[in-house]
Amino acid sequence: MLNTLRKIVQEVNAAKDLKTALGIIVQRVREAMGSQVCSVYLLDPETNRYVLMATEGLNKRAIGKVSMSPNEGLVGLVGSREEPLNLEHASEHPRYRYFAETGEERYASFLGAPIIHHRRVMGVLVIQQKERRQFDEGEEAFLVTMSAQLAGVIAHAEATGTIRGLGKQGKGIQEARFVGIPGAPGAAIGTAVVVLPPADLDVVPDKSIEDIDAELKRFDNALAAVRIDMQKLSTKLATQLRPEERALFDVYLMMLDDASLSKEVVRIIKSGHWAQGALSQVVKAHVHRFEMMDDAYLRERASDIRDIGRRLLAYLQEDHQQTLEYQDNTILVSEELTPAMLGEVPEGKLVGLVSVLGSGNSHVAILARAMGIPTVMGAVDLPYSKIDGIELIIDGYHGEVFTNPGPILRKQYTEVVEEERQLTQGLDSLRALPCETLDGQRMPLWVNTGLFADVARAQKRGAEGVGLYRTEVPFMSKERFPSEKEQLVIYREQLAAFHPQPVTMRTLDIGGDKALSYFPIKEQNPFLGWRGIRITLDHPEIFLVQVRAMLKASEGLNNLRILLPMISGLHELEESLHLIHRAWSEVRDEEIDIAMPPVGVMIEIPAAVYQIRELSRLVDFVSVGSNDLTQYLLAVDRNNPRVADLYDFFHPAVLQALRQVVDGAHAEGKSASICGEMAGDPVAAVLLLAMGFDSLSMNATNLPKVKWLLRQISSAKARELLEQVMQIDSPHIIRSTMNLALRNLGLGRVINPAASIQA
Structure with a gap:
């Protein structure tokens, strides 16, 4: 069966x-x-x-x-x-x-x-x-x-x-909705421009052609080129292979001459399809036929056909490089978006991004949030090779993509996009004003950064410091571990750009969904595996070089704060502090006069919540990583589209844990900050203020919205709302209660504008 x-x-x-x-x-x-x-x-x-x-x-x-x-x-x-x-x-x-x-x-x-x-x-x-x-x-x-x-x-x-659609007249083209993961907030309406990976038979889009003879000639040329390649390979390996092994190349040549394969491709081209699409269709059909055969030898032939198909496709692509036409409202779509793809789009034309693979933590998602481009990641069910040139709506708040939107949906989202534009313009005037509640409580708003390009955006929006500098981003852009000098230059840029405001640098946090190409980690369960501080404690040579670079970069500026990720207990913290003091001594021995910077611990593992007082005694500050803490408390992989809707930082368990962290840190006389998506959500920020967090750190894009809302409410009212929602047992009702209360106070303008469409 x-x-x-x-x-x-x-x-x-x-x-x-x-x-x-x-x-x-x-x-x-x-x-x-x-x-x-x-x-x-x-x-x-x-x-x-x-x-x-x-x-x-x-x-x-x-x-x-x-x-x-x-x-x-x-x-x-x-x-x-x-x-x-x-x-x-x-x-x-x-x-x-x-x-x-x-x-x-x-x-x-x-x-x-x-x-x-x-x-x-x-x-x-x-x-x-x-x-x-x-x-x-x-x-x-x-x-x-x-x-x-x-x-x-x-x-x-x-x-x-x-x-x-069901016909060339466009009859039957319906609106369709695909669910992914929110990558960067915002909504966009535009035209899909699909970027294809090289020589991948599974993602060749459907395309009609006018000049059939030219397309047939291209296919003939590709066949001839692959034949020559196979003959050259066979000759080159003649001395290294036995005759029976060299026979494989003869099999390839026979396949190229196989009437059934090439004739089928020619037939489809003659019906008005481009060569790449015709080839993909025929090869995939042959591969499936072989894969279903009972004979093991014949099943193996499927991979030979696939290889031939890829070789032919590579020549067809070379002859017919994908030339992209970027529309005025381009929504870039790919199986796996890369930062380089974003860079190809002419300035001012990119309005949204959709990636079939990838998570809310991918390099591209981080970049998109910093640039304020609405993004949906992990849209695994989207048949993306079929949507080139089709109108899309993307909702980066909920992680949704709509193809062929109808007039009602288009009108609703046009209003959302316009509302966002007006709001952004109106919030620019807040830049120089402090974030202070109506009854005088100050709340410093910091930013999360990783790229030097984030600096200008952060300052333009009035950031008062950096609550999280992701040091893994420079590591990810290299092909080897950066040297101490290379790291020093990068860290110095960040520290000098924000001086005298504080810059909190998290030590290298790789593993999970953040991989380095030159340091691959293959694990069955990477989120519960070798990541964060666990890697750097196992590799003190990496940790010491990084901390030394941070310390040297802070010379004369003294605005560095060091943050330790993924701490699950006192033993890891003590070991980390020992290495930091060792690095500091080594730097002092080089006659560089630097004060010991404040060192903090990241609270993102449930174990750390229960040991908050013990951990707080050993450090200068604590910082909650709301993304990971929510993920681990709820046992939900937020990058998995099947369960992403269960990931909700308004969950009562998350709110209770956060309150415990603030109370525990304050009981030991230490400050508590929070970074991650929750800190940048204006509605959640009201509850975080009420809990007593000392600072919030977020993407620069969200900062003006959070500042506007916190300046319109009193801390007393925020505490009243917190007490009210702490009695509620459902994250959805908590969110709705907060939204309603803020709307009743006339403060609904920064609540997710697309929420009403979902409701």
């Missing part, structure tokens, strides 16, 4: 559209189950009815015509109950409904399983039998497994169909 399942899923994955995919499903499942009927009913979101979309065994003329609501028929029952239904005599069930056009009166037994994708019921997979038959547990389990496996495939095929 597992082998059958694998083959069906592979075949369905290779289907060119939803109709073909459903046809394969009903045919193969019927064969595998040895039943007389297999049908797929899909839920139409517009009519909220289950529509027969494919069948083997029922009357094919009924496809698209037979439908039922969730409260009628056995199919409706399976969908509304969201569980399988196994009946030996279906017609005796009170929910049984007869449709004459399907000819189903002859079928007695019924087994149905819901097709569910990301909690959304998409449809029902049904098998039926003429005789009375109780399908056994194994058969039921197989159908449930089948429907679970196919849910993602159907969702993808459905979305691709929605994006492409």
Whole structure:
């Protein structure tokens, strides 16, 4: 059964559209189950009815015509109950409904399983039998497994169909929504410009061409070039390989001359497709065919065909380099965005970013937040190679992408974009004003930085210091560990740019989702693995060089603060402090006169919350890393789109932990700051002020919004709101309560403008 399942899923994955995919499903499942009927009913979101979309065994003329609501028929029952239904005599069930056009009166037994994708019921997979038959547990389990496996495939095929539209006249092009991870806040409306990786058959977009002869010539040239390459390789390796190993090159040459492969590509080109798309289509079909073969030797040939396909594609791309036309409102889309891709877009044209892979912590997401470009990361279900030139709306607050938006959604988001623009202009005047509540409580607002480009943005928005300088960013931009002198230059720039304001430098925090190409860490569970202080304590040579560079960079400026990440207990902290003092002694021995800077501990692991007083006694300050602390308290990987919606810093457990940290640090006479997304959320900032945090550190983009709101409220009112929400047990109700209270005070203008659309 597992082998059958694998083959069906592979075949369905290779289907060119939803109709073909459903046809394969009903045919193969019927064969595998040895039943007389297999049908797929899909839920139409517009009519909220289950529509027969494919069948083997029922009357094919009924496809698209037979439908039922969730409260009628056995199919409706399976969908509304969201569980399988196994009946030996279906017609005796009170929910049984007869449709004459399907000819189903002859079928007695019924087994149905819901097709569910990301909690959304998409449809029902049904098998039926003429005789009375109780399908056994194994058969039921197989159908449930089948429907679970196919849910993602159907969702993808459905979305691709929605994006492409159903006809050249544009009929049937519907709005579709894809969920990712918020990368950088804000909303944008624009045109998708897809950047493709080199020679990847899976991401070649569909493209029509006019000059068929020119396209055929390009394909011929690519075939000739790869033939020459193969012959050269064979000759070059003649002395190193045995004849049977050299035969592989003959196999490649035979494949290149294989009429079925090249003829199919030529046929598709002649139908008006560009060579790259035709090649991708044919190679993928051949690969899938070989992968499904039972013979191990033949299965291996799939990789040979894939290799040939990539080599041909590389020549076609070289001959036809991807020339991107950047529209006025470009939304850059790629499988994996890189900072270099951002740099290619002419100034003023980039309004948004979408990356299929990557997390809210990726280099690109950090850069996007600093630049104020709305971004969605981790949009794994988005068939991105199909959306070039299509209108998109991206919502960086909720991590959502809308393709082919309808007039209502477009109007709503146009208002959001305009609201944001006006708000940003209105907040510029706050730059020189202090962040002070109505009753006189000061709250220093600091920034998170990592790139030198962040400095100008931070100062333009009135930052009073740096609460978190990510030292890993310079490490990530090199191909080796930077030397002490190289680090000294970078750190000095930051310290001098903000002098005399404080600059908090976090020691190297790699691991998790922050990798260095020259220091790869492969782990099953990187977030609970070798990362942060654990790496640098295991490599004191890296830690000492970095701390020495920081200390030397602060000479004559004395505005350095050192922050230690991922501390889980006293032993790690004591060891770190010992190394810092050793580095300080070494620098003093070089006759560089530097005072010992304040050293702080990052509270981002639950263990540190429970030891807050003991840790506070050993350091000069504490700083909460709200992103990681929320992630670890809730056991939610915030970079995983499947569970990202469970990640919420308004969760009561997070609020209780934060209060405990502030109270514990203050009890030992130490200051407590907080950095991360929570500090930059204006609504959350009100609660953090009420808890007693001594400073907030955030992305420069969010700073004016936070300052505006805190200047409009009294600390007494903030404490009143905090006491109110601490009695609530749901993060959603806490957020709604805060939003409502602020709106009632006339302070709703900095609340996420897209929230009303979601509501």
